[in-house]
Amino acid sequence: MHTTKHSSTLPAHRYTLVVDLDRCTGCGACGTACAVENNIPPANEKATERTGTVWMRVLEAPASSAAGGPTTFVPIPCQQCDNPPCVDVCPQRAIEYDPRTGIVGQIPVRCLGCRYCMVACPYHTRSFNWWSPEWPAGMESTLNPDVSVRTRGVVEKCNFCVQRLQAARAKASAAGQKEIDPADYVPACVEACPSRALYFGDAADEKSEVAVLSKDGESFRLLAALGTGPKVFYRSSDPVVRERLSRTGVTRG
């Protein structure tokens, strides 16, 4: 069994998310917008922090210095790795890396629910549907028709709102254009962030905001040493925050 090296041929488009940690207030609007856009059901009454379905978690990192200091909130969606550890492990090809966009997609209708991908992902960004999805009466009418509702017993995760990319492509195609207008493809979390802490775009375009931001000295990636090649970048002006969050391994027990 060998591993597939996706990173050796980088995609033509590299959709990338940059999270400005200095701006994130931990309000959770990104997660709420994500849930509404992607038909994530309200949590079951018995669900815990570790059994609920969440595509965009906002974690709290320890204070930036031993003397205290502000808490850093870290929004963590699927890191959309260029060399994803999850794709190779799925026994029935329910996870796909799109070589055109770099987006790692989860295909719930093909998922066996073995959860091996969850074990393989060091970022813990996947959720298993421990309960059947249920919406309060009347709320079904708010469901997004562009996104399938997932059943109990399958794994799901963030896909950078790929349905919005499809819609942008359809719009471009209808207008006779080959490429989409970048303004037409913005994930729900980015759109909803009130403090503009999230930047999204195609990093293959060297002039794009995400390409510039992801390359400057204040940006870093989580667990970069593992070689997974995430396309979610984090940035902070505080060198202590950068050092603490970019290292591999634990800082506390």
Next chain:
Amino acid sequence: MDDTLIGRGLRRTTLPRFLLWLVPWAALLALGVYAVYLCFAVGLNQTNMDNRFAFGLWIYLDLTVIALGAGAFFTGFLLYILKKKELKAVINSAVVIGFICYSGAVGILMVDVGQPLRAWFTFWHPNVHSMLTEVTFCLTLYLSVLAIEYAPLVLKNRRVKEVPGALVLEHQLHKVMVVFAGIGTLLSFFHQGSLGGLYGVLRGNPFAFRTHIGIWPTTFFLFILSAAAVGPSFVLLTTWLVGKVSKKRLVSPEVFQTLAKISGSLLLVYVVLKGIDSLIWINTASAKTGVQVSSFYAHPPFGTWVLFAEVVLLGLVPAALLLSRRVRARTGLLVLAATMACAGVVLNRYVMTIQTLALPSLPFDSFLSYSPSWQETAAFLAVLGYGVLLYSISFRWLNLFPEERELATKG
């Protein structure tokens, strides 16, 4: 009816006593079946697994019983391929134990996955890069091989062989058994290995990830070797236990000696290679990923004692005991050594499954804990109940130990 099913010359307890013996195991199985029903009807929310602890007691059980059940393929390999004739005395019992272990594992796996009805997708849309695909293919095929190996035992039953054609079929199966032993060995090598590979390929987990030899991580080879090493020990242990419970001599002492020698030799090779692998891992994991290996052992109860226990206390020590002629001459010590050998592998599978998941990976994560729900525990124990039931029935009505009759007449 019962009397006519028991083999000629074999003495078995009375039917009421036998049925009484079955009652607690049947109760255990019934409770497990109810727990499984809850998991199917209500969902896997009946377990204490979660998005972070996505594998739990059941995967641990699968890995463990499959390692212990390796006695079936390895005894078959030694008997039919390497012509170790003395192992004929335990091959039938080893096949039954193997069948119990593998069918139990497959059964639990079907409960563990969220969409068991989609299991066939793995055969129809296989991802050839996934270790789990290899596990699924080999497990299913090997379980079929075990069923074929089990069939002649049933066909040789006093009543069954009265059925026209039964003996002919048994004879034909016996003639091709060497082929099935070969296929079984090949399949077993692959799935034991791919179960080890399951963790060794986890690139995102520096605790589990191992250096690759060719296309396989070292855990692939270590799992094969450790399973082959403890398989004979487990056969020895179960044979001794059945003898104690039934108060009968089932095999001659030489059989135990042979099993112990084989188990000890392989265990020694395993321990040496495991030691080398651990040293390579300790010296390279940190350089490659920036993680201090010591941090893996900084979370009680998973201290460095785990590694020591795995390699020395339950590895090197039982290997030395099993290889010692003086120890082998004393059944009590021999059984203790075999128990320690099995415990070493049970601990290894525990570490690979539970410690791998409990350790934090993100810099602001914390060490995770998990304790199984009663439903998980009941399903786990149901495999034990099922195993004892099937083995007891097989022991009563099938001739599991060909030497038993002869040893009984010798007194």
